[in-house]
Amino acid sequence: MRKVKRTYRKYFGVTRRRMRIKTGASWHTYLMIAVFSFIGGAGLTYWELNGGSVIGFISKIEALESENQSIQGQLLQQKIEIQLKSISGDKVSGDISKLQEENNKLKEDILFYEKIVGKKR
Numbered sequence: 001m002r003k004v005k006r007t008y009r010k011y012f013g014v015t016r017r018r019m020r021i022k023t024g025a026s027w028h029t030y031l032m033i034a035v036f037s038f039i040g041g042a043g044l045t046y047w048e049l050n051g052g053s054v055i056g057f058i059s060k061i062e063a064l065e066s067e068n069q070s071i072q073g074q075l076l077q078q079k080i081e082i083q084l085k086s087i088s089g090d091k092v093s094g095d096i097s098k099l100q101e102e103n104n105k106l107k108e109d110i111l112f113y114e115k116i117v118g119k120k121r
Contacts, residue, residue, distance in 0.1 A: 046052070
């Protein structure tokens with residue numbers, strides 16, 4: 001045990017050969033520098049992002065995207081309705097042309113029979 005004490009005093013005690021002086025900062029100083037750096041970085045980030053207005057901008061983008069999707073759904077429904085009306089309009093115009101042809105044919109038949117029988121007036 002004595003030998004350990006002598007060795008300790010030789011390297012770490014007051015009577016050691018050369019005095020050892022710490023020139024660096026203590027851990028408290030480094031901790032305070034880290035804390036102030038973190039607070040400063042957070043403050044700078046908050047200032048750079050305009051105090052949270054970016055979050056409002058992101059929520060506005062999401063609202064506009066949902067509105068855009070609903071408008072696109074309505075547009076698709078209207079396109080389908082227009083196509084159906086176009087198809088039904090084509091069908092109606094086809095039916096009208098057929099009916100006009102049939103009407104012309106019937107008029108020709110009437111004229112033919114009137115020529116044979118004569119007009120009734």
